Amino acid sequence: IETPDISLSSKEQQGIDELISHSPQLAGITIDALKLIQAERGWVSDASLHALSLYTQIPVADLDSVATFYNLIFRQPVGKVVLHPCDGISCDLMGGEHIRQCLKQQLNITAGETTPDNRFTLIPLPCLGACDKAPVMIANKQLFENVTTDELPKLLSTFN
Ligand code: FES
Structure with missing residues (x-):
């Protein structure tokens, strides 16, 4: 300790x-x-x-x-930006799993991990309460709605 x-x-x-x-x-x-x-x-x-x-x-x-x-309390150090892609059912029906997969590929980490440069931590969360805007993701405490894989690189680059 x-x-x-x-x-x-x-x-x-x-x-x-x-x-x-x-x-x-x-x-x-x-x-x-x-x-x-x-x-x-x-x-x-x-x-x-x-x-x-x-x-x-x-x-x-x-x-x-x-x-x-409570999964918004971090018991390990996190990166500068914490990404919470939703892994609830509504989001998955609208391609949420694909979003999470793309994030993992682009950041080269898996769920729960932080990039070596400490920029991003990836922590999927269950239903974020915005199913009508699925798929959604919280990044840096901000909710992004109707997220597409195409816009992920640009979205991530805004946190540079
Ligand atoms: Fe994603 Fe409800 S399942 S916001």
């Missing part, structure tokens, strides 16, 4: 205090606290979980299980 970021920064502490002040139950802040840590650190390491646990008294195991369940 890494140790460099074992304690929360004062900014992180303030954010957590704010969350606690608005939540009747401590466990209710778990996901927002994890999001806050990720926003500050880019991902949530074991050391970050321990730091959060020490500060909030939420057990590490509880934080870990929520972080693992």
